[in-house]
Amino acid sequence: MADLWRTISERHGELLSALGQHIEISLIALMIAVVIAIPLAVWVQTHHKTAAVLLQVTGVLQTIPSLALLGLLIPFVGIGTLPAIIALVVYALLPIFQNTYIGLRDIDPSYEEAADAFGMSRLRKLFKVELPIALPVILSGVRTAMVMIIGTATLAALIGAGGLGTFILLGIDRNDAALTLMGALAAALLAIVFSWLLNVMQKVSWKVSVGVVAVAVLGMVGSQVYTYATAPKETITIAGKLGSEPDILINMYKELIQKADPDVGVTLKSNFGQTSFLYNALRTDKIGIYPEFSGTVLASLTKPSAAQQQQVTAGKDNYPLAKKLLAKQGLSYLKPMAYNNTYALVVKASFAKRYDLHTISDLGKIAPSIRAGFDLEFIDRQDGYKGIQSKYGLQFKVDSMDASLRYQALDRGQINLTDGYTTDAQLRQYHLVALQDDKGLFPIYRGAPLMRTAFAEKHPQLVAALNKLAGQITEKQMQTMNYAVSVKNEKAATVAHRYLVQHGLLKEVR
Structure with missing residues (x-):
């Protein structure tokens, strides 16, 4: 418990930022799901066969594993907030649609008859009679969707959307129970608070509820407009895979780029997950740069011919072939570092x-x-x-x-x-x-920045800045830096900065 409070105290600023991101993603997803599901459920009240089909479809969508859905969305909509929101909307549709449909369907027919007897139009009957009666059941579905969204939104951190999942992933990666617990408890408390708020909104007039929702929407829109208006002329997104090492490298990239061009904004997306996530995000222009290793390039990202594979055996430099094959895909592989992370x-x-x-x-x-x-x-x-x-x-x-x-x-x-x-x-x-690889199975894994060729040609000064890492960092140095981050709990940015300064790649600002 002492470790948890210490972690919260040290990272309260990061926690508040992640909490804001989590709330924003969750609320936007919930509102979109409500706007889609409730009108759809109203419409199918007179189309029962269609309702049965839609219930089946939304049920099937909910069975898709969240990580798989995020991976499938990246090639189409990139990384960050958008794919996270789409995935969350998909999962929220079933409980809202199902409860709205059931709530309206199970209204006592006598109320319907009374409304018809008073000569109410279809629309007036809906808003004056049906929705108010079905509201408790509808809000029950909305609460279920909200809890589901907040829990699932922790995975948004895997695709650079931020949120409380960042601490959970970081804690697991670094074996830091306090970090994991902080993220998990914050997400659980957030779900409880929002469930309570929805329960309160059920007891007040619908006008007050709409007003609260409107204020929330305006606040989020205003925040986005302010962020866009105050953003640098150009922002480069640098992403990294799970782990301390990619986190250290992308922080080095950031400092070198900002030194070369102070007017360029740099956004870091760490703990991104599998190679395919980053590769697809890069090729679809959703990120600008990420560190990749030559062995991974040849094994997963390209298709060397049999002759090419024979030319590069384990223990021999495979970087030139990796660079050549990536160039055919319109990607530039900059000069590699010294160490072999095989x-x-x-x-x-x-x-x-x-x-x-x-x-x-x-x-x-x-x-x-x-x-x-x-x-x-x-x-x-x-x-x-x-x-x-x-x-x-x-x-x-x-x-x-x-x-x-x-x-x-x-x-x-x-x-x-x-x-x-x-x-x-x-x-x-x-x-x-x-254990020694005595039969030479594992190829050399030399790390270097990977980017689109068009991006490299547009930013020659940034390419030159990143190439300062060429031939730098030994295996022992990298292991020491990883130890500092993963075990001693130093920040990756601090460790990266220290290395750059100590090795003359960056001047210390006094």
């Missing part, structure tokens, strides 16, 4: 000592007793578990798990083998050993 199979040092494990081949003698925990990307890659099976002839009992959880599972003894990267701070934190 894959590794990792075990606890005590486990390695007990079974005399030094290489991946050594695992063959204990393969039946291995229980591995790999992330989904590693399981599905040819330079991952598929390659382990084909090149080493090894088969393990494998559990799939999120990349941020695998080291904790290894430390707790829930698994005894996992995948990792050679610069991971957890190797030092948990006293782990990276």
Whole structure:
């Protein structure tokens, strides 16, 4: 509890900002869902077959996994707030539509007859009789949708929309329970508060309710107009994958860019998730830059020919081929850094000592007793578990798990083998050993900024600034920086700035 209060005290400014983002996304999604679902439910009161179809459709939409839906939306609408709102609206439609339809359908026929007897028009009867009677049931559906939206909106952080999910993802990634708990508790309290407010609105007149909603809408619109009016002439969005290392790198990119051109605004989108999210966002011009590794380029983002694959074997520089293949896609891959952040199979040092494990081949003698925990990307890659099976002839009992959880599972003894990267701070934190890749499966992973060629040609001064990182940062230096962020809980921006200053890439401002 002491850690939680300390974290809240240290990050109260960030918490308020994330809370504002979460409220904004949730309210916009709820209002759009209400505007769509309630009129639709009113219309289908006289079209029962259509109502049955729509109930089925909204029900099916709600079964789509939220992460999959966000991934599907990125190529069409990019990253940030828009895809998050669309996904939340999709999930909110069913409870609002269903409750409105049921609430109107179950009105006592005698009320309908009385309204007809008074000569009320269809519209007047709707607003004077039907909606007021059905209102409790409708608002029950709205409350259900609101709670669902606030909970699901935590995933918006995965696509750069911010919100309270940022702290949850950060806490999981850095094994910081206080950060995770802060984000989760804030989201839960927010859901309770909004549920209470909706209950209060049910008891007051509809005019007061409409007034409150109007004020909220005007406040959000005003905030967006102010943000747009005060924004720099050009804003570059730099995104990074999950983890401390991408977070450090994008903060370095930001400082170097702002030094080269102080008039350019830079927005950082950290903890973005899977490679495909970033790649699709870059190609659709939704982000400007993100750090990528040459091994990932060849394994996931391009399709080298058989001859090209033979030219680049594990242990040899694959950056030139990665750069060439990306250029064919209209993408520019800048000069790489020094370190090689390649894959590794990792075990606890005590486990390695007990079974005399030094290489991946050594695992063959204990393969039946291995229980591995790999992330989904590693399981599905040819330079991952598929390659382990084909090149080493090894088969393990494998559990799939999120990349941020695998080291904790290894430390707790829930698994005894996992995948990792050679610069991971957890190797030092948990006293782990990276087994030697004695058959040369894992290719070199050299990191460099990736951007569209059109963007690079438009900003030659920014390209020159980012190329200052070429040949910089050793594996030991990167692991030390990751340790500072993941274990010592230093801010990625602080660690990035310190490195740039210490290595003469940035002058300290006095």
